[in-house]
Amino acid sequence: MYLSGYAAECRLKRMICERFGSSSLERAEYEYARLHGYEPEFTGGHGHDLIVLAEAAQLWDSIAGDRVAHERFVQVNQWQVSWRYQLPDPARKLARDFFAALDGFWQWLDERSK
Numbered sequence: 001m002y003l004s005g006y007a008a009e010c011r012l013k014r015m016i017c018e019r020f021g022s023s024s025l026e027r028a029e030y031e032y033a034r035l036h037g038y039e040p041e042f043t044g045g046h047g048h049d050l051i052v053l054a055e056a057a058q059l060w061d062s063i064a065g066d067r068v069a070h071e072r073f074v075q076v077n078q079w080q081v082s083w084r085y086q087l088p089d090p091a092r093k094l095a096r097d098f099f100a101a102l103d104g105f106w107q108w109l110d111e112r113s114k
């Protein structure tokens with residue numbers, strides 16, 4: 001589960017780069033700042049914030065407007081870097097729900113990447 005959260009993060013970061021026609025997050029941050037008047041943080045501690053990343057990828061409105069996608073995103077957004085060291089209880093149910101939501105959210109992203 002720990003690495004799957006990073007996979008979701010990286011997928012959103014890739015979509016940000018695609019949105020700005022950039023091969024790096026640093027360049028995407030620059031382009032974002034140029035368009036919006038402030039520089040976001042797609043790396044570092046804020047780079048783990050899936051909501052910030054979804055907004056920067058221009059996906060948040062679509063997520064919020066799709067009940068199923070939103071429910072899945074909320075589940076995926078529970079991911080925390082601290083899961084590397086300890087999962088909350090009950091870990092088995094959390095893992096099952098997390099992976100189901102991640103799979104569904106991944107499919108939703110695939111539909112928007114075409």
